[in-house]
Amino acid sequence: MSLQLIRPDLDLDFVGKRHFFVILSTAINIAAILLLIFKGLNYGVDFAGGSVVQVEFPTATSADSIRHALAPLDLGEITVQDFGASGHSYLLRFEKVKNIASLGPTLEAELAKAFGPNGAKVVRVESVGAKVGSDLRRKGLLAVVVATLLMGTFIAIQFRHVSWSFGTGAVIALIHDVLVVTGALVIAQFQFDLTTLAALLTVIGYSVHDTIIVSDRIREDSAKRRREPIDRIMNRAINETLSRTILTSGTAIMVLIALLAFGGPILRPSAFTLLVGFITGTYSSVYIAGPVVLFWEGHTRVGSVSSRAA
């Protein structure tokens, strides 16, 4: 029994609607850039520096009472987050602690004043200095840029016999995906830490996967149908690979939805990053990478690309 979801003779006009989707994507990307500039990512302790402290309380406690108890310490801005144990476990984030040493005992002593001698237990302290944080941020950005450029170069070399523009299309699609995902992270205000960065790099890898599938079919069809214009070949290639795209992306997305729903607070930011990234990666393979190639080649050229593919 075939696993074909889409009729083989399906001919949806993806390429014909490219202008609308290019404008839509450009608008989304501009909005993402503005969000990154004016609101910014919610950097985790890995990138922002500071300390994360996990405190457990034998009796249910509110975030306000914790803030109130720690106020005399004057530790700067504190983010207090319920860690999913309905008032029994809290994650405290200190962004600019003047002296991060002895934070655990200091907090415990202060919390003991408010909640009693065994009223609070500091079970985890993790600290990153401001300089290490900014170094990690720089290296993280470098990793994303290098990964994007290397993949673009690789695709450009692999598809050079069809057109050098495939590499450019892949790079622009990847930049689009990174912007959409980071924009979504800004809106959701999920913490951007090393795990989220790893998820973002995975998105780049996945997105290029999908772009290669479509591009490879264009290369095959270009060789078979030399007289057809490139936009027609491209549309056919997208339709032919649509079933595979829906099956592979669909199954991955189902897993990510489960991870997002049941993975818990630690895995949620990376699951969200992967989910948005996989959706946008699939979309950009069809509506971003293709139009860039068409723009480069000029959609009125007949057979010129296909003749090179032969």
Place this chain on the structure above:
Amino acid sequence: MAVPINTGRGTYLLATAAPARREAGWLLLTLMMERSDGIERVAFCCRISNELLSADSDIEALLGRLAPWIERDFEMTRENALKSIRSERRMMEITFDTVNRGPF
């Protein structure tokens, strides 16, 4: 009382994080490893079978026996303890009994 542990990440101090608890057949210790400069702390539990405890097994002596054992497998213990608290939202528990005697 805190027992120092020398690790690749610097000196850590092994100490009790909560009073020891007696349960049927077991002694439950809540311990923490804190880096000597205070920038990191991770807590975990040790469940020790009564069969392994002698009459003079006070908390200080138990910490003294556990320290070299934890020092040897420090990276794995630290990583697992952090992972347990971060992801499973509960403290890692190491069980010592007649099958898995550990340092006892």
